Structures are given as structure tokens and as C-alpha cells.
Amino acid sequence: MPQDTAPPVAPAPAPDQRLHPWSWLFVMLMQLRQFLLPLVALLVFGGRGDRDEMWTYLTTLIVIAVLVAISILQYLTYRYHIGHDAISVRSGIIARNRREIPFARIHNVVVHQNPLHRLFGVAELRLESAGGHRPEAEMRVLKLSQALALEQLVRQRGQQPPPLPDAGDAAAVLHSAPSTAAPAAVLLQLGNRDVLRIGLLSNRGWVAVLAAWGASYQFFPRGYVSDAVEHHGREVFGYASHLHPATWVWVVAAVFTVGGFWLLLRLLSVVLALLRYHGFQLTEQERRLTVTSGLLTRMRTSVARRRIQAWTLRETALQRWVGRRQLRIDNAAGVGSDDDGRDLRELAPLATPAACDDLLRHLLPRLQWPPPRWQGVARRGWWRLCLPALVVVPLLSVGAVFEVGPWGAVLLAWLPWSAFRASREIARMGYYLDGDYVAVRGGWWTRWWRLAELDKLQSLRLSRSPLDRMLGTASVWLDTAGAGGSIALRLRFLPESEARGVLKTLNQALARRRLR
Template identity: 75%
Template sequence: MQLRQFLLPLVALVVFGNRGDRDEMWSYLAAVIVIAVLVAISILQYLTYHYRIGRDGISLRSGVVSRNRREIPFARIHNVVVHQNPLHRLFGVAELRLESAGGHRPEAEMRVLKLSQALALEQLVRQRGQALAAPAQASEAAAAPDDEVLLRLRAADVVRIGLLSNRGWVAVVAALGAMFQFFPRGAVSEAIENGGRQAFGYASHLHTAAWVWALLAALAVIGFWLLLRVLSVALALLRYHGFQLSEHERRLTVVSGLLTRLRSSVARRRIQAWTLRESALHRWAGRRQLRIDIAAGVAVENQRRDLRELAPLATPQACDALVQHLLPQLQWPPPRWQPVQQRGWWRLCLGALLWLPLVAAAAVWNGHAWGALALLWLPWSALRAHRQMARMGYYLDDQYVAVRGGWWQRWWRFAELDKLQSLRLSRSPLDRWLGTASVWLDTAGATGSIALCLRYLPEAEARAVHAQLGHALAQRRLHW
């Protein structure tokens, strides 16, 4: 870990430094000394880190000067992550993280364990946690067969993920950031400016028809788009290669990764909410995504992301079958969605209706007649708002609540009633004028831009839904 932090600065110093300068040699020596000290500290921390497995939890003891001792009950552990980067795989070891709900850091990080020990400890946490949570279910799970594979992505599926996503922009932005980081300030922008000036200067001496330049520009755009697709496929292969979702002892496990292998597991009872998403490209390809929210608060996105994607890409039938398997008590998809009144559809494009005319008027006033083209966005914005309101709907019964929305980018979000943490009734000034209200619901571990909210309901209907959900929350507290 220490070498990973200082490797790039050291390489940059060696490559771009002046080797004949004595000050540079002192810089080399100082960098080597700092790295050696940090590595020595890491090794000392490794040698003084011990753990012991007890009946109800795991005891950790660490520290060189300041000794620390920590007790982690099995019932507190919500998620187990086994992480292997290429160096881990080379030496046959792994890093194991134990995560809990609401924590900003893992409860424990065992950085260098033999892979067999890490997998055995993961299995032990499964069994002990399950036994403490539900002894009857644990006794049934003890006789259960090996892991049941619920979803496995083939290489063609992973390639399809890359083709349907825009992850290539991540590589492009990272490359630009690295260029600005390692090259002198202004060198990148100056090189781009000089290259563009030379290209345009050379083009000005050629007497070529306008359609040829238009064709070359189109080919350049297509080439850049193909490059983005290639980069997206490469990133998808690095992340989702060998993706497998399995279930054992009422616990879900996700394994994925080409160079860095990540194995993450969570108990089914820790799942708080479910989200289905599909873009226009997904609909064209007949695919969807299935994500979950879990009761774990570790603020490391790379650790949480793979676990939250139960189905990075699958057919709608496969996603529905997966939901029905994991939630057999629910009726999914709902038999009938309750629609939303269309009277206030224009509120979804109210922002564009207000600021686009102002922007166009300001551009025309300053002599830029092309600014009036911004008004062409208004019909599309109005059409999108109308279609979004037409697709909005919700479903509510004694088991769960579900909402749907979007038009170009469609989504469905639902949660069991006993997983709800709070709810509130909201009315904006516009809601008071239109006689509507919204009911906002909250679950543990809620993330993302899609909220579990019943929007723009008639006030009487919203208050009835709020009362029904409030009664369900009250019954849950009495049950506790």
C-alpha cells in the first residue's frame, strides 16, 4: 500500500529529474528513505496484528506503541468482503473486510490472510451470524447444499455491458488528468493549440470541397465514439469478468473482477430496497439492471458497488425471476399500478420554461442570433415531461410499496414495509396551488439519485397513503 502511494511520484522524479544535479540525488535518497520507513512501519503493524475467534464474536488486538483491543460481535457484521488485487493473487493471499451498518469504516481489515483462511473466516461469519439471528433457519441451512448460482455473466454479456454504457469517458478523463498532472503546467494546452493551428494551417492550403471536410469530421466523430466503446468494453471486462451471484444459507455472494477479484456477501435480511433501471439502449437490447440498498455504511464506493449490483445486465424476465426468488412473499411485478393525475405535468419542465427564454433573449440581445436555437429544446422538454408524468405510478399493499417513473430512462423502486425507517408528507407552494402532495419514504442505506417517493398525489389520497404507511410503521415498533 505504501509503495502504491509513492510509486508514481518516484517514477516521475526519476524520469523527469535532472540526474546530474546533486539536489536531485538527495531527493532520490530522501524518497527511498521515506518509503523504507513507511514499509517498515507497515510490516511492524502486520506482525503485531492478531485476531481470535470466539463463540459470539471476533477479538482483534493491534498496535505497536499504543495497544488496541476490539470486540466485534458476529451479529454486528452485515457484510463480508474478500478482496484480491494482482499482487494478492500472485502470493495466494487476500484482504478481508468486515463491515457493519452505519459505520464509516470497516469494523476490521485483515490485510494479508491466506486465501483459504479468508474464505474459511467468511464461512464462519456466515454460520455464526445466521445462528445468532435465526437459530431455526440456521439449522436448516446447515444441511443445505453448496452455493446455488442465481446469475452468471458470460463474456458476451460483459461485452454488452461495455457497449451499452459510457464508462469510456472515465478513461478519457483520467488520461487528461494524468497528462495535466505529469507534464508542466500549460504544456498540454500549448501542444493542443499548436497542433490545431498547424492542422488548420495545412488544411487552408488545400482546395477541398466542403462535403469532404464534412465527411472527415463525421469520420472523426465516429472514430472517437468507437474509441469510447472500446474503452468501455475494456473497463467492463476489468470489473465484471467472471461475475457470479450465488446464494448459500440465505446469504448472497457476488464474485467479479479480472485483475482484482472482489468477493462480497450480505445476508438477505440486510437488503433494504430494490431498484430496477433501464435506458433506451437497454430497452433496445432487451436488458435491465437490478440494484439493492443494504444496511451498511462503509464509505468506500468501490467496496460497496459490486455488492449492490445483483444483476449488472440481464433480461427483464431474469430480473423479475430473481426478485421473485429472493422475495417469494411479494407479488412482483405488481398486478396494477396506481397512476398519477396528468393535470400538473408541466411542472416537470418548469425550469426549462423559465430560464431557456431568458438565455435565448440575452443571446439575441447581444447580437448572437444563433441563441434563439435554444428555444428548440422547449418542445422536447415538454414532451419528456408529459411522458414522464404519464409513466409515474405506485403500488401499495400489506407487504411492500413500489414506485415507478422515467420515460427515456425508466426505473422501478420498491421496499418491504417492515424495512421503512421514516416517512413524511411534503407540500410545496406549487402543490398547495394544484391540491397535490408527495409522500417521502426512507430506508437504511438508501443511496443514488432515485428516491422512494410517491409524488404529485391528490392531497386526500396522499394523506390516506401516509396514514396507512404510518400504521404499518407503528405495528413494526410494537412488534419490536
């Protein structure tokens, strides 16, 4: 008689994972930060008598207790499960939410550590997808080893999901660093001197000045700051006028004042650059780029090379004089702003032109860079770049003459400068197109180069304004996913026949590549 065979036993499902036991504390601190100003105002201006002060303190304690309870409930109700090809996240206190996030859909992974995270040995993990305005999942907080292991898992599964013999293996990955991964190759590393140079060549100090000015209106009564500045200014100028200084003394004082403010801005820019770019390192592992930087708050963000949509080289006049430029990218993950560090945008915040070119050639092996020949535009259309100034400046000058007299005509001095700048800019405008990528360049005082692979183009558009129709010209707009920044991938001021030829060539190239 045939022997009975036992049916195969299905592997046990992987258990749901919880956040770090201290995650409720970080959630509470994040929520408390949002209520910090109202609580301070309540404590300072809440009451004057003994009874009022008692109710003020009691209200503050109730608010803090509610925040603690909400944070603990969020910790108790947050679960995530690592499957074969996706991460499942369950959250919510009253309304229960469940999100399935396929590994292939995760475009960007951010590991964030502020000083408190580093003190507790934990990190915040954000999983971001294409075009989203918010992360797909925010895990506050995980052990640092777990966060890095989960980042490694996303990197591996995002390339090609491997079969799992046991569902519990996915959870085990979070508790042991992978040993089969190839070591990361360092593509760019910035030292303290490079970070110092970033601060000296940038104007980030204005960010701190404007932030301090805005904060003063939050902490002080309305008009207090402006009245104080006006009052002390009158005292200083009144005291100085009684001394009857010579004209050259006023000039020297003005120079020292402007110079001191400029030095203050440079100092603030250097401090902000150190906070953001200290220890900057760009690495590559398994065709995924990772940037790690930050002095107090460490940020580790990564993106797959295939997710990069466009590349931008940019150099200001100051950067060009010291032989430096920056390399930025647009990726398909649209989360975060340009300056918050959450979205990987800067591959090289500041590097030599040769280093930036080497990075481009390494990451885009088929790229011929710099292009062998740029296709320029007709220089006779230079006046179109300064057309707003040609219309607005004379009108402003006429109004200024009526207000202040002949000195108002000084505004007309802007027209020669605008015309000179426009002529220089149109001399640098150009584009390059081959079977693999398209590149555009422009700018004069601040120069830029922008390029994209033909595979990454999402749409093509031929644009003709009324002025274009009068002059027989057109512009070709090239759109990619996640496009951002102030520089558009656009071919401007082309003859109509040339623009339509470029559009036809791009359409044919895209059609051929889609059939492969």
C-alpha cells in the same frame, strides 16, 4: 467419606491470530503507491549535480526504509481473535486500539484479490457494518483459504451464533473448510457475450478518458497538454484549409472524427466491463447472497438477504431496445462508492426483464411482481417536471440573442422537447402499496422501478412545497437504511388527501408489524 471431585477445567482460550507473513509487503506497497508521485518527482527533479543526486537517492532510500519499517511494525502489532459471537481486533504501534465486532453487526464481507494477491495465493478481507464510512476491520492479508473460511464463519454466526464447546474450535474453522454448509445455488451467471453487451451499452469509457486527462495534469507541467492539443490542432486545420476542400469533405471528416471517438469510447467501455464483470456470478447460500467478478482483480462480496433495504430496476433506452435491464440493491452497509465494487450493489448488471423479475420473486417470496395495478398521478401536472426549463431556457435564449444575434433563439427549440418528455414521464409515474411492500415507478427515456418491504422503512415524511400548497398536492418520502443512488423512494404529485391517506396506511401497517 465422600470422594473429592476435581473442579471442571475451563477450556483454554483460543490463541490470537496473525496475518499472513507476507502482509507487511502488501501494506508497504499500498503506502508506497501513495508516495509514488512525490518519489518520482524527487528522482526526476531532485538535483542536477553529483552531490544533489546522491542526496536525492539517499532521501528516497530513507523514505522506502521508513515505509518498510512501518509495514513490519503493523504486521507485528496486528492481532485478531475469534470469539463465540464476535471478532476482536487489536492494532496500532504507538496508540493501541482494540475493536470488538459482533458477528450480528457485520453486514457485508468483501474478499479482494488483485493480481499480486492471486500470485501469492492470499486475499484482503474487509468486514463492513451498517452506515459506516469505513470498514470495521481490514485484514491485509490472509491466506485465501483462511479468508474464505472466515467469510463462511461470519455467514454462519451472523444468522444465529451457535454454542462452542471449545474456544479453540473458532480458530480451527479458519484452517479447514466447513463441510456441513449447504452448497451455494447459482442465481445468475454472465458469460463473455453478456459482459461485452454491458460494455457496448454503457458509457464507462468516459471514466477512462477523464482519468487519463486528469493524470496528464499530474505528470506534465501545467498547460502542457492544452497547449499541445491547441498547437497540433492549428497545424491540422491550417494544413487542411490550404487544400481548399469542399464542404462535403469537411462534413465527412467531422463524421469520421466523431465516429472514431465514439468507437474509442465503446472500446474503452468494453475493456472496463471485462475488467470488472468477467466471470460474474451471483450465488445464494444460507440466505446470503454472494457476487464474484473481476478479470485481473477478483472481488468477492456478500450480504445477508435480511440486510437488503431497497431494490431498484433500471433500464436505459439502449438497454430497452435490446431487451435488457439491471437490478440493484441498497444494503445497510454504507461503505464504499457505487462503482468501486466494495459494496454489493449490483445483483444483475445486465439481464433480461424476465430474469430480473424471477430474481425479485425468488428473493422476495411474498412479492407480487409485476404489481397487478399501478396507481397513477394526474397528468395535468406535467408542466411541473419541465418547470426549470420553462424558466431558464427563455432567459438563456434572450442572452444568446444579444450575444450572437437571431441564431440565439435556437435555444427555444429545447422547450417543445422538454414539454414532450415531461408529458411522457408523468404518464409513467405511479405507485403500488399492499400489506408487504411499496413500489414506485418513473422515468421515460430511462425507466426505473424502486421498491422496499414495509419492514425496512425507517421513516415516513409528508412534504409540501409552496407550489404544492397552491395546487393542493403533496409528496410522501420513504426512507430506508443505506439508501443511495439518484432514485428516491418518493410518491410525488399526489392530492393532499390521498397523500395523507397513504401516510396513515403506512403508519398503521408499520405499527402492526412492530407488534408481531
